[in-house]
Amino acid sequence: MTDARGNARPNGEAPARHTPGTPCWVSLMVHGLEATEEFYGALFGWEFSPGPRQLGPYVRALLDGREVAGIGVLPPDRELPVAWTPYFASDDVDLTADVVRSCGGTIGVGPLDAADSGRLAIGSDPCGAVFGVRQAAANPGTAVTGVPGTPAWHELTTFESARTAKFYETVFGHDEEPGISADPGHITLCLDGRPVAGVHGVGDALPRHRGPHWTTYFTVADADDAVGRVLRLGGRVLEPPRDGVHGRVAAVADPEGARFALLRSPR
Template sequence: MKLDAPVTGGPCWAELGTPDLAAARRFYTRLFGWRPETDPRREAGGRTIARLGDAAVAALTPLHRPSQPVAWHVSFAVADADTTGREVTAAGGVLLAGPADVSDAGRLAVAEDPTGAVFQVWQAGTFPGAGLFNAPGSLGWVELLTRGPERAAAFYTGVFGWSAGGSRPYTRWSVGGADFGGMVAMDEKFPHEVPAHWLPYFAVRDVEDAAAVATRAGGTVLMEPVSVPDGPRIAVLRDPQGAMFGVHRADGWT
């Protein structure tokens, strides 16, 4: 993506909710070379910040309730989480949690868009979000998969001020003229039970190698490596606990 730091309206963080933090740490460290730092406090429940060098790039967190799906969640930076929460509901979305303070790090809300995709909004305090984008092992693109692309486009452009370019089946999102993600219109090829969702893509040096490493580590290749027209080489993977995510060749979307 053409963002190299968190900006208002843009993606700023990716966070995994998983039932097995130890297994997730092993899998993603092997795949991306992350250095996991686990919060030792009991109340943190094992919450882990993944780093590349000194830069925080993602979080691995325990599931907060039995019904919570195993999934990656994308956060978008906002100036005021409470104001954005009101805009979400006014535009037809639903607030699922918050806004609530996360110590002095910031203020978080979890929301669902009118087509059923869950996302997070983050008002930065001491923590602005990821310290690195687009480099191997870090967030490089985010993608919305939805069966209601027109409603989704109206919602996100209204709430976050994004621009929606391109055309079906693929729309590109941008903020301030900088592309950061896209939207796929889900058709009959997608199983009915797969809901609308946000999919983070992490940059890698070699997509085929990443798919092979993920498989050896117990993951699954859901979409084999393929070259995107006017874009990078990508693949979609699933970790051993069931969370889906994408990988793309580093710098392919910049």
């Protein structure tokens, strides 16, 4: 789980432009914006500033004044899941949206202009996993990585990995990591040899009530301590902390049910 945004800057600051196909932003749509700000502010130390008015009630999450994520309000007349959504960078979001459709995916929102956030679209792959596409304008997206409270990785859980990976490879120009994984159902998507995301096919083990979905991993200083904070703030622990090849990981959910993972990388 390594970042693949191009040439990293000192102190975890991401470059001004994200290479097309790399995760460049993550957003969450919720019912209660104020309560959600309180939860993530206490968990990750985020502060918040107003976002583009074109996105409705929407705020940008900041760490030391630098943007890391966005949080908006779900339309009251639509039954949509509360979930974190990764966005992939594109030089031409309209063209990317056309490729998504031609490969069997759908575009549910946009493409639309969102002030200095650029041009956006939200779609789903042929199995139904939701993702975003973002064409940068003045605001390139996530401006800091590698420090606690920032996105570290994105993992897709789906029925079958090989066919699904081909969709993302065609749409975003990803390659598969060479070599044989210890888990034959797992594929690492790369750009120029750098890992950018994972695809995990679990077959019938995929929960039917959830369907294929992306999970965002956030860096934390201590996974066990972060899990304790999640519980004190009204969230839930879905999978307790465990040690893995990429570090210590836990799966949790916020008070509205949005699922995400906490990752403490090896020292």
